Amino acid sequence: MPVSPIPIPPVPRPLPELLPPGASGFAVVDLETTGTGQLCRIVEIALLLLSPEGELQQEWTTLINPGVPIPNAAVHGIDDALASTAPAFSDVAPELAGLLDGRVVVAHNLDRGCLPGQIRGPILRHHFWAAGSYHPELVVDLGDGIDTMPAPFLSLGKLCAARGITLTGEDAHTALGDTRALAALLRHGLPHLHPSRAAARVAGSASAARPASLRPRPSGLPQPAPPSHDWLPTTVTIPSTGGTIAFLGEDAHGWDFKVQKALEHAISLGLTPVPLDPAALADLMAVSSVFIDRPLMRRLRNAGTSVVESKAFLEAQSGQVLPGQRWGER
Structure with a gap:
């Protein structure tokens, strides 16, 4: 009786093989927002720049003033008072675009649409489009990017747990904590990732943009008061x-x-x-x-x-x- 061959588990691609020609590395991104839907507003954004081999080159994060009431502060800890002194997205858009330029964007649920309300790509694209009112010369193409969402779908926390990577309760629902966990997953190796065909490209004055006045999330941020x-x-x-x-x-x-x-x-x-x-x-x-x-x-x-x-x-x-x-x- 013939013996069925033992299935060989897929092997993760080396990180440089996930990049298209000419890409300078990865840009790992996460957002916290005012809710779900592609027209929700960003209240926090974090970005980790990695070399083609996955080495950390830069961390960048800031709170964002969404310009509208924040109804879900209990989820991420960012309430109206905390966001009121943060820059608007349009204030940081040129600097952020310059950091993304030439890199492959990596996010959990970037464009897959499996969790419709939390698709990072359309939310970020809409914000850059809206920022065009203040920076008409700035045009941002995020490329195709790399989505770390597997099939069947798993939240970032569950995917980290399956790979032995710790995402603590304090880090969950913080943009910087999620990007650090996502970068660790990328270095660990994920067999389901597909190579990118196009890095982010920016036209306009992003390279000459002055650094914005960022407002990172304060450490030890207390839980906001219960909403009224x-x-x-x-x-x-x-x-x-x-x-x-x-x-x-x-x-x-x-x-x-x-x-x-x-x-x-x-x-x-x-x-x-x-x-x-x-x-x-x-x-x-x-x-x-x-x-x-x-x-x-x-x-x-x-x-x-x-x-x-x-x-x-x-x-x-x-x-x-x-x-x-x-x-x-x-």
Whole structure:
């Protein structure tokens, strides 16, 4: 009887083989943001520059003033008061672009879309695009980059644990702590990584930019005070046939696969999809996540509008009462 060959585990590529010709090294990036969705705002960014062999060349980090209220300070410890004295992204954009130029961007969930609300690439690209209003000569192409997210999907903490790399509770949800862990993973070797075909490229005056006044996260940062407002439990009723429903997803257009499935279910219930308009609300508001942060969601929060997450809506029938949430004072 023939013996099945023993499978040979894949061998990680040497780090220089992950770089395209002409790339000067890696730029390991992580962000903390005001929530999920491609239009959320950055509140902290960290960057580790590595040589082609993975040696640390520079650490760069700063808090960012997002210019909007921060509803999720309990997640990353950065509240409105702490961010108020930090630079805006447009202030640091030229310096950051100069550091990225010629390097391959590395991030966890860079562009894979497996965790739609936390895709680093689109968030960073949108911020550079918005910074163009202040620096019209600055054009940033992040290249294709390297995404460390494996399949099946694993959070950074779980991936570190699987490789024997420590990501302490103090480091988790800090941009600098996550980039250090990610750099350690890169040096350790990850067999699922694919070589980059294009490093980041910058046109404009990034190379001549004056260093911005950075504001790194203070060490030993205390946990922020409990927020005065939060998502509170409430109930929503599924409209009967002919009722209206509006949706909000996490991509730049307010759409995603969760919304698509919710739309199909709404049509099966005889509901009428309508555009989301905070001034003329539909009978039911379904969102992919209450942690989405974008202008429309801020208006819903400020108005105390009751919403239901699409996952719960998918199990509902006409007339059913479901648990929902609304933003209000604790």
